[in-house]
Amino acid sequence: MCSEFDAVTDEQRLLAHFGATYAGEREAKEAGRRHVFPTLLAPFIRLHEEGSGNRVIEEGAFGLLPAFAKELAYGRRTYNARSETVHRLPSFREAWTRGWRCVVPIEAEYAPCYETGRAVRWEIRRADSAPLAVAGIFRKWHSPGGKVLWSFAMLTVSAEGHPVHQRMHRPGEEKRMLVILERDEMDDWLTCTVEEARKFFRQSRVELVAIAAPQLRPRGPQQAF
Secondary structure, eight states: OOOOEEEEOOHHHHHHHHOEEESSOOSSOOOSEEEEOTTSEEEEEEEOTTSSOOEEEEEEEESOOOTTOOSGGGGGGOSEEETTTTTTSTTTHHHHHTTOEEEEEEEEEEEEEOTTSSOEEEEEEETTOOOEEEEEEEEEEEOTTSOEEEEEEEEEEEOTTOTTGGGBBSTTSOOEEEOEEOGGGHHHHHHSOHHHHGGGOSOOOSOEEEEEOOOOOOOOOOOOO
16 A cells, blocks of 8 residues: 655656646645645646546546545545455445546655565666656545535555565565556546546556665654644
């Protein structure tokens, strides 16, 4: 599972690799990358409601918040959606069946590797240094206090046999990896039918590399509210 990643935040990089611009006005521009844990804000890409087919970037909480969620902390349980159960679990079912699919632009994800006998934090990214396009689902959440917030989850599949991801996490744990899209697959993922979307539930063909990374950085304050 992926609970920690670096989000793509540079607007020129988002436009060049994802063909998307931010929806509405932004108070401040941010360059580089943003380190994200569950419940923190990160960019995700969806289709504009106007029907033009244009991609727009929204800021959403990492961790899907269903209508019945009472607090932002619920997202600590829903940041990843398993491809095998996304269609039936109450937290994800409506977003999936309504076709609320998105692309999450990330520079790298982080996972622990235990091959040395202890947990070593590794950074996983594309071999060509391009950002990763991760398949996700999204929805709007109305908090009990009346505030409105976008939220999203990233989809995962089995990583058994994958050259990088099968090496991650504790021995004996189930191996999972994100659903990673090629650039020419993004439009199809965003526009296809719910049944057709299942064809993307497979291990990525993107070449990945993993390197040892510094230990966990301190969590920042919750950014959503």
